[in-house]
Amino acid sequence: MDGGGETKTKDVGQLGRVTIRTVAAHSGVSVAAVSKVLRNAYGVSDNLRNKVTASIDALGYRPSRSARGLRGRTFTIGVLLIDIANPFLPQVIAGVNGVLAPSNIRAMIGVGQAETQLETSLIESMIDYKMDGVILVAPRLPSDVIATFARDIPIVVVGYHDPGAQNFDTVNCDDEAGAALAVQALLAQGLSDIGMLTVEQKVCYDVSVVQQRERGYRDAMAAAGLAKQARLHRLPENFATHDAALSAFLDDPERPAAVFCWSDLDAIPLLNLAAARGIGVPDQLAIIGYDNSPLGALNLISLSSVDQDGQGLGALATETLLSRIEGRKAALHLKIPPSLVLRRSAG
Amino acid sequence: MDGGGETKTKDVGQLGRVTIRTVAAHSGVSVAAVSKVLRNAYGVSDNLRNKVTASIDALGYRPSRSARGLRGRTFTIGVLLIDIANPFLPQVIAGVNGVLAPSNIRAMIGVGQAETQLETSLIESMIDYKMDGVILVAPRLPSDVIATFARDIPIVVVGYHDPGAQNFDTVNCDDEAGAALAVQALLAQGLSDIGMLTVEQKVCYDVSVVQQRERGYRDAMAAAGLAKQARLHRLPENFATHDAALSAFLDDPERPAAVFCWSDLDAIPLLNLAAARGIGVPDQLAIIGYDNSPLGALNLISLSSVDQDGQGLGALATETLLSRIEGRKAALHLKIPPSLVLRRSAG
DNA sequence: CCTAAAATGGAGAACGTTACACATAGAACG
DNA sequence: CGTTCTATGTGTAACGTTCTCCATTTTAGG
Incomplete structure (x- = not known):
C-alpha cells in the first residue's frame, strides 16, 4: 500500500x-471522512485520522479556500487599515500577527486610504471572500453602516468609540485618560498655559x-481649575495643509506655553517647525504627542x-474577533489603559 | 413587471x-445569461445586458468571490510585504492602489515579517484563495521557490534582482545606479574617503x-580611481543590534569622512547617534541614505x-502583473531610474 | 426566397469542499 | 443472547458561479 501510495503521488502531481x-x-476512505478530519469533527477514529493525516502530508494537500468559503470557514481574517503610513499601525499589525502565528489563520490587509468608498469596497471584498471576520482600524464609516456589515460578517472595530453598538465589538485605548495623562504631566511641570x-x-x-482626546484634555484642565484657559487649536482635515497651520500656530503671538497634540503625525512636524524658528522646546513650548511612534x-x-500600546490593541x-467568530453574540467594548513616555520635548 | 420586480426585491432581502x-x-433570463453579462462574455445582446444590469443594480447583487474562485477570476491581487514598518512600503502600496482604483480589482496585503515560513504560508493562502495574481515585495525566498509558486499563480517580484527568471517578472529600481549617484555626489563635494x-x-x-547597492558603490569608487579605498562596513542581520553596530562605526578611529548607507532605516539612526556624540554632519561625517523616506x-x-520612486515601482x-494575468508568458525584467535628493547631511 | 454563417441564450455539469442524514458496527446492559 | 445506545464512516446534495456545448434565432449574401 505504501509503495502504491508513492506511485500515486507522482501520478497525481502530473494531474x-x-x-x-x-x-x-x-x-x-471517503471524501466525507477526509472532510471530518480536516474540520476536526466528531466521529473520527484515531486510526482513520492517522491514515488521512499521513496522506495529506504525503500529497502536500492544501484545501481550497474558495471551496471552503462556499460552505465552511476560510481561516482568514481581514484587517482594514485607514492608511498604511501611520506609524501606529505597524504595531497593531504586529499584535494581530502575533496572536495568529501559532494557528493556521492568516490576516489579509486592505488599505482604505481614508476614503469611505474604498473602505466600503474592501469590506465588501472581504465579505464576498467569505473571510471569517474583519477588524476595522479607525474606519471612516458611520455606526449604522458598520452594523449593517456586521449582519454578514463578525466585526471588531479599533480606534472607534461606540460603546452603544450591539452588533459589533470595539477595542480602544482609553483616549480620555491618555489626554489627561498629558495634561497632568504638563501641570506637574508647573505649566498651566496648556x-x-x-x-x-x-x-x-x-x-x-x-x-x-479633546474631551480628556478639557476635563483634565477643568479638574485643575483651568477650564477657562482650555483652548483647542483645530488643524484642517486636509493633511497636506497641516504644515501651514502648524506654522501659523507657532507664529501666533498668543501661542500657549505648552501643547498637547492629538497625534505624533502632527507633533513631530510641529517640533520640527519650532526648531527651524528657533523656538526652544520645551522651554518656550513644551510638546506632548500621542502614539509614541518610533x-x-x-x-x-x-x-x-x-503610548496606546498598538500591539496590545491589535492582539x-x-x-475578541476570534471569540465572536466562535459564536459569541453579546457585544464587547474594551478599553486598555494608556501610558505616558516623557522625553525632552516635555519633561 | 417593474412593480413585481420591486416586490421581489423585498422578498429576496428576507431570504x-x-x-x-x-x-x-x-x-x-437564465443563470448562464447573467454569468455571461458579469464576465463580459461574447454573445450577449444589448437588450439582455441592460435587463440584467438593471436587476443587478436593483438587487444590490455582488458576486461571491469564493464561488468565482472555483472556476473563474476573483478580481483580487495579493501583495506580500516583507514588513509594514519600512517607510518605503506605503509608497509602493499607494502606487498599487492608484492603478487599481478605477477598476473593481482590489489588493489584499499580507505581511511576512521577514520570516520565510510566514511568507510561504501567506503566498499559499493567496493561491488557495484563487487570487488572480501576487506581487511580492522584497521577499526572502529563493528564486526556485518563487518559480514553483509561479506555476500556480501569476507573480511579479519587486526589490529582487533576478533577471534570469523565466516564470515570473521583476520590477526594480536600478540599485547600482542609485548607489553610484550617492558616491558621485560625495565625490563632487571633494570627498574621497567614502x-x-x-x-x-x-x-x-x-x-x-x-x-x-554594494556593487554600485564599489564600481563608482573604482571608476573614480578609488578602488583601494572602497570599504564596506557590514551591519549584522538582526536589526535589534544595529544601534550598537552603528555606534561602533561612529567610534571607530578609522571612520571614513563620508558614508553611503544602504537604507534610511539605518541612515537615520546613524545621523541621530552622530548628533548625540557631537559628530558634525556633514562636516565630520557626510551621510547619504537610500529610500528618501518622509x-x-x-x-x-x-x-x-x-529616491527609488516607491509609488512608481508599485504602479x-x-x-505588469495585470498583463501577466491577461495571459502574457514571456518574463519581463524592468528597472526604473533612481534620483538623489540632497539635504543637509551631505551637500 | 433560400442557404449559410454568425449571434444569441440556455441546459447542465464542473469546480472543491462542507454538512446532514443515516446505515452499520461495536459497546454496554440486563 | 437480545436489546438499546453510542460511535463511526459514508452517500449525496448544497454552496454560487463559470464554462462548454448546442439548439435556435438572426443576419448576410446570392
Whole structure:
C-alpha cells in the first residue's frame, strides 16, 4: 500500500491540483471522512485520522479556500487599515500577527486610504471572500453602516468609540485618560498655559479618537481649575495643509506655553517647525504627542508622547474577533489603559 | 413587471444572500445569461445586458468571490510585504492602489515579517484563495521557490534582482545606479574617503538590493580611481543590534569622512547617534541614505537620500502583473531610474 | 426566397469542499 | 443472547458561479 501510495503521488502531481478526492483515494476512505478530519469533527477514529493525516502530508494537500468559503470557514481574517503610513499601525499589525502565528489563520490587509468608498469596497471584498471576520482600524464609516456589515460578517472595530453598538465589538485605548495623562504631566511641570492641537474630522466625529482626546484634555484642565484657559487649536482635515497651520500656530503671538497634540503625525512636524524658528522646546513650548511612534524616540526628535500600546490593541482585537467568530453574540467594548513616555520635548 | 420586480426585491432581502439565481429570476433570463453579462462574455445582446444590469443594480447583487474562485477570476491581487514598518512600503502600496482604483480589482496585503515560513504560508493562502495574481515585495525566498509558486499563480517580484527568471517578472529600481549617484555626489563635494554601510543578508543575497547597492558603490569608487579605498562596513542581520553596530562605526578611529548607507532605516539612526556624540554632519561625517523616506525630509533630520520612486515601482508592478494575468508568458525584467535628493547631511 | 454563417441564450455539469442524514458496527446492559 | 445506545464512516446534495456545448434565432449574401 505504501509503495502504491508513492506511485500515486507522482501520478497525481502530473494531474493537477491535489484535492480532497485525491486524499480520500490515497488513504482509502471517503471524501466525507477526509472532510471530518480536516474540520476536526466528531466521529473520527484515531486510526482513520492517522491514515488521512499521513496522506495529506504525503500529497502536500492544501484545501481550497474558495471551496471552503462556499460552505465552511476560510481561516482568514481581514484587517482594514485607514492608511498604511501611520506609524501606529505597524504595531497593531504586529499584535494581530502575533496572536495568529501559532494557528493556521492568516490576516489579509486592505488599505482604505481614508476614503469611505474604498473602505466600503474592501469590506465588501472581504465579505464576498467569505473571510471569517474583519477588524476595522479607525474606519471612516458611520455606526449604522458598520452594523449593517456586521449582519454578514463578525466585526471588531479599533480606534472607534461606540460603546452603544450591539452588533459589533470595539477595542480602544482609553483616549480620555491618555489626554489627561498629558495634561497632568504638563501641570506637574508647573505649566498651566496648556493648549491642545486637534484636527477637523467631519466624518464620524462622534465616535472618533479625536473627540475623546479633546474631551480628556478639557476635563483634565477643568479638574485643575483651568477650564477657562482650555483652548483647542483645530488643524484642517486636509493633511497636506497641516504644515501651514502648524506654522501659523507657532507664529501666533498668543501661542500657549505648552501643547498637547492629538497625534505624533502632527507633533513631530510641529517640533520640527519650532526648531527651524528657533523656538526652544520645551522651554518656550513644551510638546506632548500621542502614539509614541518610533521616530519620536530618536534623539534628534525626542518627543514626549502618550503610548496606546498598538500591539496590545491589535492582539486584543484579534482575540475578541476570534471569540465572536466562535459564536459569541453579546457585544464587547474594551478599553486598555494608556501610558505616558516623557522625553525632552516635555519633561 | 417593474412593480413585481420591486416586490421581489423585498422578498429576496428576507431570504438571505442575493445570488446569481436571484438576478436571473428578477430579470427573467437564465443563470448562464447573467454569468455571461458579469464576465463580459461574447454573445450577449444589448437588450439582455441592460435587463440584467438593471436587476443587478436593483438587487444590490455582488458576486461571491469564493464561488468565482472555483472556476473563474476573483478580481483580487495579493501583495506580500516583507514588513509594514519600512517607510518605503506605503509608497509602493499607494502606487498599487492608484492603478487599481478605477477598476473593481482590489489588493489584499499580507505581511511576512521577514520570516520565510510566514511568507510561504501567506503566498499559499493567496493561491488557495484563487487570487488572480501576487506581487511580492522584497521577499526572502529563493528564486526556485518563487518559480514553483509561479506555476500556480501569476507573480511579479519587486526589490529582487533576478533577471534570469523565466516564470515570473521583476520590477526594480536600478540599485547600482542609485548607489553610484550617492558616491558621485560625495565625490563632487571633494570627498574621497567614502565608506559604505551595508547589512548582512544570508538569505537570497545574490538577488538582493543590498548586493546591487554594494556593487554600485564599489564600481563608482573604482571608476573614480578609488578602488583601494572602497570599504564596506557590514551591519549584522538582526536589526535589534544595529544601534550598537552603528555606534561602533561612529567610534571607530578609522571612520571614513563620508558614508553611503544602504537604507534610511539605518541612515537615520546613524545621523541621530552622530548628533548625540557631537559628530558634525556633514562636516565630520557626510551621510547619504537610500529610500528618501518622509522622515528624512524633516528639518531636524535633513537626510540626503537616493529616491527609488516607491509609488512608481508599485504602479509598474501592478500593471505588469495585470498583463501577466491577461495571459502574457514571456518574463519581463524592468528597472526604473533612481534620483538623489540632497539635504543637509551631505551637500 | 433560400442557404449559410454568425449571434444569441440556455441546459447542465464542473469546480472543491462542507454538512446532514443515516446505515452499520461495536459497546454496554440486563 | 437480545436489546438499546453510542460511535463511526459514508452517500449525496448544497454552496454560487463559470464554462462548454448546442439548439435556435438572426443576419448576410446570392
